[in-house]
Amino acid sequence: MSAKDCGHHDDDDRKAFHRRLWAALVSFIILILFLILLIWLILRPTKPHFILQDATVYAFNLTSPATLTTTLQVTLSTRNPNERIGIYYDRVDVYASYHNQQVTLPTLLPSTYQGHKEITVWSPFLYGDSVSVAPYLVDSLNQDQFTGTVLINIRVDGRIRWKVGTFISGKYHLNVNCPAYINFGKKNNGISMGSAVRYQLIMDCLVDV
Template identity: 30%
Template sequence: MSRHPKIHPEAPSARASAPLVPRAASRSEQGDPAKDVLTQRSTYVPLAPPRKRGRSCCCRCVCYTLCLLLLLVVAVGATIGILYLVFKPKLPDYSIDRLQLTQFALNQDSSLSTAFNVTITAKNPNEKIGIYYEDGSKITVWYNETKLSEGSLPKFYQGHENTTVIDVEMSGQTQDAAGIMTTLEEQQQTTGNIPLRLRVDQPVRIKFGKLKLMEVRFLVRCGVFVDSLAPNNVIKIQSSSCKFRLRL
């Protein structure tokens, strides 16, 4: 018999591709170390810098200061409201009753010398409020933008619902007044009157019952139309109106 050649299967190659990392070491107890490294890198969060305590202290101080100011404003507002309800304050009333020109002369150097006597009536209509008229007052007479004379009111106390008549003497000298004299004469001939303005700046202290408040200022502005500016003569007041304003 003929013998067939035996075919022996080829043994597997001994050259197997060995893994770069041993299988036993490729995974840790919690997972793949390569993935763990990537996960740690991707979830890294930088730490915020520590806060400065000085800034927070400053913010707290500002907040406390604002709160104190707010409380102070509320307290002052409440006090003013209570005083208003209890005393029911009313504004004083002023009027110009008499105006006498004792001097009105143009000098050789073109200066104008003037002197006025003014009678002012001041009314305090309040039942529970008194007014202290302090030193440092100023009253002036103006024609257009030119000041003619000035003086001051006396110091006195005006009680509740009181009417006080005040006589004030004023004097002044205006330089380069030749043009003013010409304008006055033309206006008197054209309109038959001369507009004057009286301004009063008076420091006062208000008395609520027995409480005497801080000093404030009364500002009075009066517009007066007179028939003429003849010296040594009582000037006829054709019309007058006064406005009162309070300034702290």
Template identity: 30%
Template sequence: MADAKQANLSGAYYGPPIPPQNTYRSVGRSSGCNPCACLFCTLFKLIFSIVVILGIIVLVVWLVIRPYGLKAHAESAALTQFALSSSNTLDFNLTVDIAVRNRNKRIGIYYDYIESQAFYDGDRFGFELLPPFYQGHKTTSDIKPVFQGTQLMLGNSVSTTYNTEKGKGFYNVDVKVYTKLRLKIWIFKIHHVNPTIKCTLSLPVPSNTSSTSTVTLGTDCDVDY
């Protein structure tokens, strides 16, 4: 009897099939991506795409507009008085005509602020504010500062430079024009570009105190942004 039971226990099982054991996954571990890492990756891709698109737009606009910088040259100057006293006081009367060219086909320029200064031997002796104006596409405008008055010169070498240049027949004067510009592109106005125009002039010494020494220059001026 015991042998029969042992045979039944060690024999094959012929009953109904046993269902497989179910396996469960934790809901929080269903994805291999950390939520913070996924969010950062998505934001990075979005920002990168925006930067690329903006870069393409800027490149296309630049290729269409093709912006050019200003060109300037001093056309003429009239020096009526330029006399330095023994006390380093300079009496002066100088007019300069500077032509400024807007070379752009699609960009207009608003000259909102124009400040002109005149220098001799590194010392400023003249100052004038000029009225604002608008410059259209592919046009040339004249800036005509007039420097007149008396100024005490503080440089140690002004007297030596003045006497040397007077003997040579020419005074070397620097004229600078400080500007604040707005660019008009179609209907858009861009704030603010601040170029400085610098012209180095070689002016003939007037023959006497009552005469005006007028000279046609055609001197190119530097434009620094």
């Protein structure tokens, strides 16, 4: 066998070795991903359960023909229903809307980790100073206040991650909608707190992840 033949044979052996090494690496990665997927499917993470417990209304009134001033403090509780999965709340904003129009600035909640079956409670203030609203919303608000009940939606917009053992998932979008029926015309349904009125609500929220 010539030296040229030996060199060619060595090159073939190296290429075959590299192919086997690459195939083994790809197989290992696929196996790891399959195991993660299998564990994920077995555990089946359940989205958190949100409840709007109460709302304290300091201001919710038209400050000019087409602007709305809103000051609220709400109490939100969220429960992690999972027995083996933790939840990271990386960024969570809360704001109020009326007829799908945002009427307060978003309030950023502190980032937190929620363990198995744990409950977390937040009590943010929501502010909206002279927010411009569409004319049809002015008519709707006047009508609602005349009848005595106004529906305000407390919305949560955030990013969460799931934790299974040492594995932490990528970020998922959290969208929460909490309806709050406020009886402005019947203050006996609330607790007077000086110029503010606190309403006990205990409303389940719609949660989408």
